[in-house]
Amino acid sequence: MSESARFPRPLQRTRLYEQVAEQITAWISENDLKAGDRLPPERQLATSLGVSRATLSQALVALEVIGVVAVRHGDGTVLTDKPRAERITDAIRAHAERIPDVIEARDALETKIAALAAQRRTQQDLERIAAALKAMERDIEAGGRGVQGDELFHRAVTEAAHSPLLEQMMTEISELIRETRIESLSQPDRPRSSLAGHQKIADAISAGDAEAAAAAMHGHVMLVSDVALLRGDA
């Protein structure tokens, strides 16, 4: 099972519409198109891509299913507000704004992630975490809310856990988390205490203390959650 074997790789065949869809998304990000912006008319787009309208239409169907664009009869093709569709996100949001659910899920995932990070972090991981802390600190001192640094921090910790599955799950609910996060950080004084929480988490991870890291992360998530829950009442 080593050298010569392993050959018969299925040799993935790509359909034209897939390539077209990719080119379109590439074009979108190249030109930095936002939600609401329009794609060129089908006929024109098909011509410039060198494919038939039928094929282009397939590509648009694919993009529509994924949730990248909305095709409107007689009007045109418009970009949807979410460049990358998170299926779970959709499902939950459609059901209702269930902030508490998000908190629970986040608590479950990040607590474990923090513990794993304490055990597995590399030097590089620690540096990334420290950098995120610094960025958040600078932002807050400059009067900002430290949103970006906050996200950076949590991403760095997640990566330090070196657990692909957990990382994937965090990615899936990241958009939902972002909503609660921004809200939390807009509360006066919240950024500072959030930063302190981060510091505690980082210290525990750095020290390799899994239990302390988990506890610190749990406390941090709870700190965020009480705000969100308040809103949940309203």
Add this chain to the structure above:
Amino acid sequence: MSESARFPRPLQRTRLYEQVAEQITAWISENDLKAGDRLPPERQLATSLGVSRATLSQALVALEVIGVVAVRHGDGTVLTDKPRAERITDAIRAHAERIPDVIEARDALETKIAALAAQRRTQQDLERIAAALKAMERDIEAGGRGVQGDELFHRAVTEAAHSPLLEQMMTEISELIRETRIESLSQPDRPRSSLAGHQKIADAISAGDAEAAAAAMHGHVMLVSDVALLRGDA
């Protein structure tokens, strides 16, 4: 902004391919088609649905993107093994069989789920959990491995947590969990100790003791994991 307003409901316009896709999926479940089964040829299917091949093709693209079917050039259209696409499952499996990852994720989710279940379980939840325990017990006494009861139990506990997001995530990794579960339960004597673990979890949930429930679940997952880790070494 109350009564008369609100009228201009966008009047959801459905594209033909959507209806076609729905009819196809309906047809699939009606005829109880399984993974690997074939759809009729495009020309024939298009005719019987009363649409052009181009439209049918769009519908197939949509179904392909969702992960319901695989369209194979020169061969035919085949049903995929997962009626609802488990994207995560794919990603992980494609990367490599990472049993430890699964254990970690499972630990993160189920520990939290157990704690929530202890706080939120209804009478009905408790009955379902008890029933699953009974089923597993009977199976084991009859010489079985209690696989089905095991799954039932965990599903019942998950439902008792009443957290849609966490439930959704459990569903997503359930297939991966199943693989480790079957393996674990085939170890002699493992079914009995697993059953004991379940009992402990159920007791804690029944008592409303979140902390104990979490601890019991954690211990249970770890019990399973040592077997899996052994295999991970191999």
Add this chain to the structure above:
DNA sequence: TTGTCCTATTGGCTAGGCCACTGAGCCGTC
């Protein structure tokens, strides 16, 4: 100003056709 109509533009869908790929069966060679 308001409401109606017209029309250019754009997507929706069809028809019909040719090409490329797959799998199975046939047949010759060894």
Add this chain to the structure above:
DNA sequence: GACGGCTCAGTGGCCTAGCCAATAGGACAA
């Protein structure tokens, strides 16, 4: 008999050409 190549029917891939339907916006009448 086993192997390899060949053929061919069936199936999807993609295209061209064209008409229909929806939309938005301007022209125009009231």
